[in-house]
Amino acid sequence: MPPTPAKPPRLTGEALHAGYESRRVLDGVDLAVAEGQLTVLLGPNGSGKSTLLKTLARTLTPSAGRVCLDGQDIHRRNTREVARRLGILPQGPSAPEGLTVRQLVGMGRFPHQRLWRQDAQQDAWAVHQAMIYADITDFAERSVDALSGGQRQRCWIAMVLAQETDLILLDEPTTFLDLKVQVDLLELLSRLAHEHGRTLLLVLHDLNLAAAYADELVMMRNGGIVTSGTPREVFTHTNLKRVFDLDAQVLEDPETGSPICVPYTRQGAMPPTRPAPLTVDRRCVS
Amino acid sequence: MTHSPSLNHHLTPTSDATAEAGRARYASLLGLLGVVLLASMGLSLSLGSFPTSFVEVLHSLAAPQDSDIAFIVWELRLPRLLLAVLVGAALAVAGAILQSMVRNPLASPDVIGITSGAALAAVAFLALFGTTLSIHWLPAAALAGALLAALLVFLLAWKGSVAPSRLVLVGIGLSAAMGAVTTLLIVISDDAAAMTAYVWLTGSLYATQWPDVLGMLPWLLVAVPLCLVYARHMDAMALGDAVAQGLGVNLLRSRLVLMACSVALAGAAVAFAGGLSFVGLIAPHIASRLVGRGFARLVPAAALVGALIVLYADLLGRVAFLPKDLPAGIFVSGVGAPFFVYLLHRTRYHRG
Numbered sequence: 001m002p003p004t005p006a007k008p009p010r011l012t013g014e015a016l017h018a019g020y021e022s023r024r025v026l027d028g029v030d031l032a033v034a035e036g037q038l039t040v041l042l043g044p045n046g047s048g049k050s051t052l053l054k055t056l057a058r059t060l061t062p063s064a065g066r067v068c069l070d071g072q073d074i075h076r077r078n079t080r081e082v083a084r085r086l087g088i089l090p091q092g093p094s095a096p097e098g099l100t101v102r103q104l105v106g107m108g109r110f111p112h113q114r115l116w117r118q119d120a121q122q123d124a125w126a127v128h129q130a131m132i133y134a135d136i137t138d139f140a141e142r143s144v145d146a147l148s149g150g151q152r153q154r155c156w157i158a159m160v161l162a163q164e165t166d167l168i169l170l171d172e173p174t175t176f177l178d179l180k181v182q183v184d185l186l187e188l189l190s191r192l193a194h195e196h197g198r199t200l201l202l203v204l205h206d207l208n209l210a211a212a213y214a215d216e217l218v219m220m221r222n223g224g225i226v227t228s229g230t231p232r233e234v235f236t237h238t239n240l241k242r243v244f245d246l247d248a249q250v251l252e253d254p255e256t257g258s259p260i261c262v263p264y265t266r267q268g269a270m271p272p273t274r275p276a277p278l279t280v281d282r283r284c285v286s
Numbered sequence: 287m288t289h290s291p292s293l294n295h296h297l298t299p300t301s302d303a304t305a306e307a308g309r310a311r312y313a314s315l316l317g318l319l320g321v322v323l324l325a326s327m328g329l330s331l332s333l334g335s336f337p338t339s340f341v342e343v344l345h346s347l348a349a350p351q352d353s354d355i356a357f358i359v360w361e362l363r364l365p366r367l368l369l370a371v372l373v374g375a376a377l378a379v380a381g382a383i384l385q386s387m388v389r390n391p392l393a394s395p396d397v398i399g400i401t402s403g404a405a406l407a408a409v410a411f412l413a414l415f416g417t418t419l420s421i422h423w424l425p426a427a428a429l430a431g432a433l434l435a436a437l438l439v440f441l442l443a444w445k446g447s448v449a450p451s452r453l454v455l456v457g458i459g460l461s462a463a464m465g466a467v468t469t470l471l472i473v474i475s476d477d478a479a480a481m482t483a484y485v486w487l488t489g490s491l492y493a494t495q496w497p498d499v500l501g502m503l504p505w506l507l508v509a510v511p512l513c514l515v516y517a518r519h520m521d522a523m524a525l526g527d528a529v530a531q532g533l534g535v536n537l538l539r540s541r542l543v544l545m546a547c548s549v550a551l552a553g554a555a556v557a558f559a560g561g562l563s564f565v566g567l568i569a570p571h572i573a574s575r576l577v578g579r580g581f582a583r584l585v586p587a588a589a590l591v592g593a594l595i596v597l598y599a600d601l602l603g604r605v606a607f608l609p610k611d612l613p614a615g616i617f618v619s620g621v622g623a624p625f626f627v628y629l630l631h632r633t634r635y636h637r638g
Binding site for chain 2: 086
């Protein structure tokens with residue numbers, strides 16, 4: 001797929017320690033987000049993947065270590081200037097009642113607007129392009145809270161796209177959606193990286209979808225990174241056991257060659273060699 | 287401006303059309319509210335215990351020197367009318383700011399302690415200095431009380447940042463405490479002071495003079511434009527803290543500026559007119575049901591609606607029970623609440 005020449009990473013975290021009032025979550029994490037690729041943070045609940053994403057997104061200030069965007073500490077930069085390079089979509093965003101799709105997507109233009117200097121043409125164009133890309137033009141004038149979960153998530157993604165940033169961080173963008181909708185969203189996001197050169201960092205919950213769509217997988221456990229690499233390199237029986245404490249057989253998707261995990265069921269006697277049904281929609285995560 | 291206009295036209299014909307229609311609808315609505323306000327002001331100037339006709343009033347406004355009723359129009363009715371309009375607008379905008387920021391439809395200047403702080407200061411002033419100092423110092427005392435209370439709520443709610451929900455909880459708690467002290471002061475002060483305090487607490491524009499109008503005006507002239515400057519920030523914050531931050535909103539600064547505007551507007555209004563703050567709860571609701579989403583659109587509409595509510599509340603208080611002049615506060619709910627309930631029933635957002 002992507003034989004992209006490796007560009008130097010623009011977003012890096014160095015020796016990050018971070019957490020919340022009572023609990024320290026990240027414990028000295030180093031991460032460089034690969035340019036022009038789709039990177040997925042993967043790990044069990046409480047492993048610190050969302051905390052890492054929030055820290056990289058400057059939503060959370062690290063207690064030690066620093067996040068650098070283009071070589072400068074992100075927490076010391078003008079937040080609006082950062083917002084012109086880095087877009088974020090937090091987990092489970094909610095739109096106020098009555099806000100239309102077009103208004104929501106238009107909010108993505110905020111960092112580009114000043115009180116006295118607004119380029120209405122450029123704004124309208126960016127909003128329009130974002131809505132076409134996310135395929136939401138058909139219901140542009142409807143209110144966001146009246147849409148289905150998948151449509152709503154596409155609207156939020158369109159808002160981040162209208163921001164026209166090279167880097168985009170998304171926290172569990174597919175959670176609570178139907179599998180088909182999840183696949184559609186991930187197709188959209190991976191096209192962003194591979195056809196438009198955007199850099200994406202996602203937190204995902206579904207192991208097989210992560211393995212199918214990620215260029216780079218970062219596996220976390222207990223506030224640290226256990227291993228990272230391409231799905232073929234790191235999506236292995238041993239790593240799944242180590243990171244998720246999951247006993248699973250890792251097979252190969254005959255179409256794409258990407259790895260798929262099939263957890264061993266409790267029926268005990270099932271031998272590892274028995275051919276497991278090769279269905280991609282078997283989810284491995286509770 | 288560097289792009290050719292035709293490019294955009296080809297790309298987004300529908301957005302232009304709908305946005306244009308929305309703007310036109312909004313402009314005509316504001317215009318309508320403005321005309322209604324002007325007409326109501328004319329009506330209010332013509333009505334009162336001394337019978338005057340609209341023509342006489344107009345004549346007196348244009349040429350006060352050769353009018354018999356110049357004193358009634360210029361010194362009695364006009365300042366009172368203008369203060370009603372200013373106070374209504376200020377409370378409505380203060381409420382609009384709070385409701386948008388807290389993302390709670392029940393937020394109003396009451397809940398962050400402004401009204402109760404002003405009330406406590408006013409009652410304390412009447413109890414302690416009621417006989418020694420001029421009553422003209424009452425607004426200053428009330429304003430100081432409002433600002434102090436808001437500051438105290440802020441400090442108590444501060445925890446590295448200001449979370450709106452914590453602000454409201456602290457505000458409600460502090461309001462209750464200050465309310466208790468206010469009641470205590472009224473009970474232990476003498477009858478005359480207690481009566482004055484009670485009328486003040488209800489909210490009255492009785493005996494408004496020009497200095498009151500001129501004291502109220504600067505607060506609006508500063509705070510309303512300032513909160514409009516932050517209108518886009520407010521719209522972004524309505525999407526949630528994390529999204530707003532991602533869009534590049536400086537949350538702390540935006541909140542402080544907007545909160546300061548709200549406190550200044552509500553504090554000044556309460557100082558000059560007493561406890562009319564119900565306006566701050568209902569006027570923004572009525573306005574948002576009329577104009578829909580967008581803080582920059584909400585503010586002017588809320589200001590006009592608030593002005594109308596207080597204007598009619600005071601007009602009713604003045605003329606409905608002649609020769610008695612009743613406090614406007616009694617009628618604020620009387621005027622606002624039925625219309626509010628009617629709107630709640632009629633228009634609702636299209637929910638799925």
